[in-house]
Amino acid sequence: MSSFGVTPTGFVAKTVQDILDDIEAGEKTDFGSDINVGAESILGQINGVIAAALAENWEVLNAVYRSLYPGSATDEALDNVAAITGVSRLPATRSSMVVTCTGTPGTPLAANRVVSTGNNDRYFSLEAATIGGGGTVDVEFQSEEFGPIPGVAQTLTIETPVAGWTSAANAADADFGRELETDADFRLRREELLAAQGNATLESIRADLLSVDDVERAFVYENPTDVTDGRNLPPKSVEAIVTGGDDLEVATALFNSKAAGIQTYGHPPNDVTETVTDSQGVDHTVNFTRGDEITIYFRVEVDVTSDYPATGDQDIKDAIAAFGQTLGAGDDVISEKVQSIVFSVEGVFDLTLFYLDTTSPPTGTANIPISVREIADIQTANITVVSTPV
Incomplete structure (x- = not known):
């Protein structure tokens, strides 16, 4: 041979x-x-x-x-191989934020109005709106570019002026979009889906929940015993803890992926109950839990060298907020991990003070524990950075 x-x-x-x-x-x-x-x-x-x-x-x-094998195929070839087993690459999505538009009551704002951030990232409005009697209206905007586009809480610049529209601001940071799923991530997700396919395993259920539009995080727990467990899950039940996504779409995905005869559980006070109709026209009650977002506040004081950029304070805020996006349900906020992120910004010479807390102003130095039904919410608006040249 x-x-x-x-x-x-x-x-x-x-x-x-x-x-x-x-x-x-x-x-x-x-x-x-x-x-x-x-x-x-x-x-x-x-x-x-x-x-x-x-x-x-x-x-x-x-x-x-x-190109014939998922372990070695790349780009379009990998898409084609994965399609054989019914798995598609996650597309790139836009970042989004709610913008408060202020101006003269009754002023109409057509769709596709554009605002920009301090970093010159542009966002456009999704729908037409009219400024209300109180002089404001909240409108959803999306980034022109795909991916995790920064949109920190701030006053925005109006790029498409309209008579009667005087200002725009977002009170909360933008929800990050995502880049086109990489080959490595796509392969891993495909393997997880195939390994769980048809088995109603926790990983299978979680994978189905994560495939729902706009779902950010999902975690699934089970109680296979005949008694209520330590997390208050009833006997023979599953609990999905989810952030993002439409309630009914999440409930439908949960119903379609769980095993027959297994009840769903939602933990008060963040439990959600929806009615899902199966293919035979029978209604089913589906419950799940919305992750309880715990706001985390930071105060960071640093000594910096001449290499520290003019945007350094904001860069530190952005880096900490980006770290927050990686945390899931039950992930504690570890002080040392966040401190190490501060030093990733060029020109940081020394970290002279670091506080983190669940109240403002922050005064704590210890790690912040997050329970299994909680998720740390880290926004740049809740991070104070003070830099001192040395």
């Missing part, structure tokens, strides 16, 4: 040198062993050109072979 091409261990492509060796060996067999095939000879140079061209063909064959 040839040691190149499809072998028992996979596809092995010939290199330029492998091809060149074959060509030279054939020439010496046909024309005599004393023929000059050196790299500086005319024949040797021709051989080199041909070998390079043939090596490209081997690379194409290797790429085609690898």
Whole structure:
């Protein structure tokens, strides 16, 4: 069996040198062993050109072979392989925020009005609105660019002026969108879905919940016993703790993925109850829990060098807020982890004071425990940074 091409261990492509060796060996067999095939000879140079061209063909064959398998396929080829098992790559989404538009009562604001942040990131309104009698109206805006576009709580700049519309501001940070799912993340999610598919496992249920539009985090717990457990889950029940997403869509995903005969549980006071109708027209009550978001406040004081950028204070806030986006239900806020993030900003020489707390102004220094039904909510508006040149 040839040691190149499809072998028992996979596809092995010939290199330029492998091809060149074959060509030279054939020439010496046909024309005599004393023929000059050196790299500086005319024949040797021709051989080199041909070998390079043939090596490209081997690379194409290797790429085609690898595109057949999810572990090695990339980009569109990976999309095609995953589609065979009904899994699609998560698309890029836009960041969003609620903007309070202030102005003369009765002023109409058409859709696609544009505001910009201090970083010149542009957001557009999704729907038409009219400024109310109190002189304000809240409107949902989305970023023009896809992905996690910063939108810290601040006064915004109106880029598409309208007579009667005087100012715009977002009281809370934008909810981050996401980049197009990477090949590595897509492969991992596909494996998790296939491993859980049809088994009604916790991972299967969680994967289905995370696939619901706008769901940010999802965690699933079960009580397989015949008595109420320590988390107050009833016997033979599952509890989904979810942030983001439409209530009915979340409930439907939970109903469709759980095992028959297993009840769903929502923990007060953040329990949600929805009615889901199955394919036979039968209504079912589905319960789940909305994660309780715990607001975390920070005060950070740093000594900085001349390398510290003009935007350094905001950079520290953004970095801490970005860390918060990685925390899930039950993830404690670890003081040392956040402190290390502060030093990721160029020019930070020393951290002279660091407080974190669930009340404002913060005075604590210890880690903040987060229970299984809670999620740390870290917003730049709740982070104070004081920098002092040294």
